[in-house]
Amino acid sequence: MSAIERDVVIIGAGASGLTAATKLRAAGLSVAVLEARDRVGGRLWTNHIDGAMLELGGQWVSPDQTALLATLEELGLDTYSRYREGDSVYVNAEGVRTRFTGDIFPVAESTAAEMERLITLLDELVEQVGVTEPWAHARAKEYDRISWSAWLAEQTDDVEARDNIALFIAAAMLTKPSHSFSLLQALLMAASAGSFTHLVEADFILDKRVVGGLQQVPIKLAEALGDDVHLSSPVRRLEWSEGGVSAEADSVTVNARYAIVAVPPNLYSRIDFQPPLPRLSHQMHQHMSLGLVIKVHAVYETPFWREDGLSATAFSPYELVHEAYDNTNHEDPRGTLVGFVSDERADEVFKLSAEERRERILTSLSHYYGEQALSPVVYYESDWGSEEWTRGAYAASFDLGGLSRYGAMQSTPVGPIFWSTSDLAAEGYQHVDGAIRKGADTAEAIIARHQA
Ligand code: FDA
Numbered sequence: 001m002s003a004i005e006r007d008v009v010i011i012g013a014g015a016s017g018l019t020a021a022t023k024l025r026a027a028g029l030s031v032a033v034l035e036a037r038d039r040v041g042g043r044l045w046t047n048h049i050d051g052a053m054l055e056l057g058g059q060w061v062s063p064d065q066t067a068l069l070a071t072l073e074e075l076g077l078d079t080y081s082r083y084r085e086g087d088s089v090y091v092n093a094e095g096v097r098t099r100f101t102g103d104i105f106p107v108a109e110s111t112a113a114e115m116e117r118l119i120t121l122l123d124e125l126v127e128q129v130g131v132t133e134p135w136a137h138a139r140a141k142e143y144d145r146i147s148w149s150a151w152l153a154e155q156t157d158d159v160e161a162r163d164n165i166a167l168f169i170a171a172a173m174l175t176k177p178s179h180s181f182s183l184l185q186a187l188l189m190a191a192s193a194g195s196f197t198h199l200v201e202a203d204f205i206l207d208k209r210v211v212g213g214l215q216q217v218p219i220k221l222a223e224a225l226g227d228d229v230h231l232s233s234p235v236r237r238l239e240w241s242e243g244g245v246s247a248e249a250d251s252v253t254v255n256a257r258y259a260i261v262a263v264p265p266n267l268y269s270r271i272d273f274q275p276p277l278p279r280l281s282h283q284m285h286q287h288m289s290l291g292l293v294i295k296v297h298a299v300y301e302t303p304f305w306r307e308d309g310l311s312a313t314a315f316s317p318y319e320l321v322h323e324a325y326d327n328t329n330h331e332d333p334r335g336t337l338v339g340f341v342s343d344e345r346a347d348e349v350f351k352l353s354a355e356e357r358r359e360r361i362l363t364s365l366s367h368y369y370g371e372q373a374l375s376p377v378v379y380y381e382s383d384w385g386s387e388e389w390t391r392g393a394y395a396a397s398f399d400l401g402g403l404s405r406y407g408a409m410q411s412t413p414v415g416p417i418f419w420s421t422s423d424l425a426a427e428g429y430q431h432v433d434g435a436i437r438k439g440a441d442t443a444e445a446i447i448a449r450h451q452a
Pocket of ligand 1 (some may be wrong): 011012013014015016017034035036037040041042043044056057058059060061233234235236262263264267270271295382384389390392393394395420421422423430431432433435
């Protein structure tokens with residue numbers, strides 16, 4: 001096995017690791033990026049399935065994601081708006097489908113008022129708690145002790161208002177059941193997007209897509225790094241001391257002054273750290289886990305819903321597919337729908353055969369768009385839970401009580417080892433924007449230490 005010497009070894013060629021590598025090299029440090037998969041991009045993966053270009057992982061860009069927007073501009077990548085003309089659709093607990101416009105679902109007036117009251121209250125809490133150090137807030141422990149669902153139940157007796165507000169964080173963002181994470185974790189999620197209101201505004205949070213696919217970001221970054229990116233090189237062992245590191249991948253060993261572990265925290269324990277990490281790191285990493293969501297892609301000969309005056313934006317906390325959108329590619333005559341099946345509902349349908357699961361999911365889509373939704377020409381489920389080098393989607397969050405207990409130290413380097421991923425970000429947490437911010441910050445921290 002060959003051994004090479006570098007200033008910094010970066011483990012993981014996702015958006016975060018590649019951003020860090022790019023910045024470090026620009027500052028004159030030598031780098032090697034070791035990537036487990038035979039492709040770069042990690043949770044960004046633009047692929048062709050049965051002739052359709054699909055974004056199997058991350059894809060949307062919102063206006064507050066300024067680090068991602070700046071990267072897109074630097075790389076010369078163009079964006080286009082998600083199709084949003086026409087009515088949205090909501091399905092209530094009785095299965096009644098209603099068309100609507102705007103952000104507040106077509107529910108009884110009293111329920112709509114409760115939803116608006118809760119959104120205002122949450123915006124206030126989000127502002128108080130902030131995005132950079134939610135664990136440092138005076139009431140952090142209190143907010144971290146109560147689950148998102150229990151807190152909502154304390155706030156209102158209106159079950160439909162509760163179910164809808166829960167959806168914006170649980171099924172739609174953390175992709176975990178609303179009883180399994182805290183109010184504090186929910187507030188961080190909303191703060192990372194600027195406000196709770198932003199999560200409710202689909203046209204904000206799911207604003208733009210990248211022409212040709214978002215995976216071009218890591219692909220272009222990796223192209224510029226050239227031979228310093230090593231594919232099919234899972235790092236199995238990381239020896240470290242205050243003086244440096246030695247990262248052993250299957251085909252190459254990199255001896256370096258510093259390491260950046262740019263993988264989601266649920267995968268840290270796949271690396272054999274020698275000597276072992278400190279006790280607190282061992283404990284903390286066991287409290288950070290990925291959610292689970294199936295991203296469903298259904299391509300049709302035409303975007304038939306548009307003729308019916310529908311934007312395809314659809315929500316229901318009561319449907320198997322809890323949200324769905326028009327995901328037609330730029331200048332593509334065919335129409336694509338994308339829908340999401342989260343957490344315990346995903347568990348439920350993964351027990352079925354592939355045929356039964358497809359039928360259940362398409363039936364749910366037909367509740368929003370009618371019978372035509374039952375017959376796509378291309379159908380595909382992104383199943384990140386089965387991906388060895390990810391193991392869930394979209395990203396990692398703490399379990400109940402974990403954020404206030406460990407959050408303050410989640411990014412603290414251990415000797416020469418630094419941590420960088422969207423899962424540890426403040427602004428852009430769980431998103432590509434956060435991956436890029438974290439990569440840039442980590443590079444800066446290494447440069448500062450190197451120059452000290
Ligand atoms: P990422 O997981 O991408 O990269 C880590 C890399 O490390 C991977 O390439 C992995 O193979 C590698 N690796 C792991 N272990 C290793 C080892 N031992 N040795 C070497 N390499 C190793 N975001 C957004 O902004 N808009 C969106 O619309 C969406 N939607 C979305 C949908 C779906 C289905 C998913 C799965 C995710 C999203 N996201 C998203 C989230 C977004 O994709 C995600 O936050 C970032 O891409 C994460 O980038 P990182 O570089 O932090 O990790």
